[in-house]
Amino acid sequence: MPLNHAHDALTLSVAPMMDWTDSHCRVFHRLLAPHARLYTEMVHAQAVIHGDRDRLLGFDASEHPVALQLGGSDPADLAEASRIAEQWGYDEVNLNVGCPSDRVQAGRFGACLMKEPALVADCIAAMLAAVAIPVTVKCRLGVDEQEDYGAFRDFVDQVAATGCRTFFVHARKAWLQGLSPKENREVPPLRYEWAYQLKRERPQLDIAVNGGITTPEAVHEHLCHSDGVMLGRVAYHEPYVLHQVDAALWQQPLRSRADLLRAFQPYVQSQLDKGVALKHMARHVLGLFHGQPGGRMFRQILSAGAHRADADWRLIEQAIEATDLAAQRLHSESARASTSESAS
Numbered sequence: 001m002p003l004n005h006a007h008d009a010l011t012l013s014v015a016p017m018m019d020w021t022d023s024h025c026r027v028f029h030r031l032l033a034p035h036a037r038l039y040t041e042m043v044h045a046q047a048v049i050h051g052d053r054d055r056l057l058g059f060d061a062s063e064h065p066v067a068l069q070l071g072g073s074d075p076a077d078l079a080e081a082s083r084i085a086e087q088w089g090y091d092e093v094n095l096n097v098g099c100p101s102d103r104v105q106a107g108r109f110g111a112c113l114m115k116e117p118a119l120v121a122d123c124i125a126a127m128l129a130a131v132a133i134p135v136t137v138k139c140r141l142g143v144d145e146q147e148d149y150g151a152f153r154d155f156v157d158q159v160a161a162t163g164c165r166t167f168f169v170h171a172r173k174a175w176l177q178g179l180s181p182k183e184n185r186e187v188p189p190l191r192y193e194w195a196y197q198l199k200r201e202r203p204q205l206d207i208a209v210n211g212g213i214t215t216p217e218a219v220h221e222h223l224c225h226s227d228g229v230m231l232g233r234v235a236y237h238e239p240y241v242l243h244q245v246d247a248a249l250w251q252q253p254l255r256s257r258a259d260l261l262r263a264f265q266p267y268v269q270s271q272l273d274k275g276v277a278l279k280h281m282a283r284h285v286l287g288l289f290h291g292q293p294g295g296r297m298f299r300q301i302l303s304a305g306a307h308r309a310d311a312d313w314r315l316i317e318q319a320i321e322a323t324d325l326a327a328q329r330l331h332s333e334s335a336r337a338s339t340s341e342s343a344s
């Protein structure tokens with residue numbers, strides 16, 4: 001099936017995920033997906049302005065291209081936070097118009113802004129005026145009773161009128177009352193067709209699709225109708241899928257899981273040397289052997305051992321060896337089974 005554009009920085013990205021896509025995680029994802037755009041966890045504009053910037057904004061040079069996701073709804077604050085992000089070397093700033101948590105609603109930002117396109121447009125206009133890097137939006141299809149495609153397109157049109165051209169569409173709406181953030185990522189039905197229709201009607205915009213995309217085949221299908229895909233949970237829970245997608249899109253050979261993990265060692269070691277505990281890095285690799293022989297043991301060894309104060313890279317080697325052994329055992333068992341089958 002023909003793809004509708006050459007692969008570029010928008011083709012593949014890893015979604016912003018609070019508590020998950022920290023800098024350690026992004027360094028690991030970069031090894032798996034050399035071409036993907038990576039997103040930080042959401043940081044509120046006020047925190048960027050007044051908070052501990054080293055902790056909130058620090059990132060490793062290998063993470064480029066990397067985007068800072070901002071939360072907020074005050075144009076002046078968002079402009080200031082964008083300026084700071086640009087100074088820190090971020091390649092893009094993205095405004096969160098998709099998070100439905102109560103805390104976020106109380107602060108009047110995130111998904112509830114789907115009801116306030118004029119305010120979002122003011123925010124984006126202020127951000128665009130403040131920086132030279134791209135300013136993008138991550139949004140939903142709507143919230144609560146917003147049920148028609150027209151309202152979604154009007155939202156995008158009002159925001160795009162500021163000059164913003166890139167929209168990441170989490171292709172379901174959010175319920176602001178009654179559903180937890182987790183349920184809001186599962187219960188409202190996915191309607192990819194709305195994102196595709198938007199791309200057809202507004203071809204000058206860059207539209208990336210997000211939500212429920214879990215296989216290289218699905219990625220390929222979405223790219224026939226849009227400019228990009230954004231992977232969230234699957235990239236975290238089954239990071240090898242992220243590698244498979246990147247390798248397939250850019251026609252690169254697949255690397256083994258152990259190989260990819262060992263490529264993470266220099267970074268892990270540099271962090272250990274700075275006094276960062278292994279558990280902060282190890283937690284992001286737990287799903288690497290998902291579905292593989294020994295995959296559960298890999299996870300168990302790391303989960304049990306990484307919390308020890310003296311845990312270091314040797315624990316990870318031990319976990320890799322355990323999966324190797326499990327794979328060998330399975331291989332020789334199936335060889336024995338097929339020999340006895342042909343003998344009988």
Ligand SMILES: Cc1cc2nc3c(=O)[nH]c(=O)nc-3n(C[C@H](O)[C@H](O)[C@H](O)COP(=O)(O)O)c2cc1C
Binds near residue numbers: 069097212231233
């Ligand atoms: C643990 C977790 C944290 C998330 N945090 C954010 C966030 O900070 N900002 C945001 O825009 N979306 C956030 N999301 C939503 C994801 O970016 C994404 O839109 C959603 O998970 C749907 O994509 P998926 O089905 O590929 O996971 C979060 C999702 C999860 C699972």
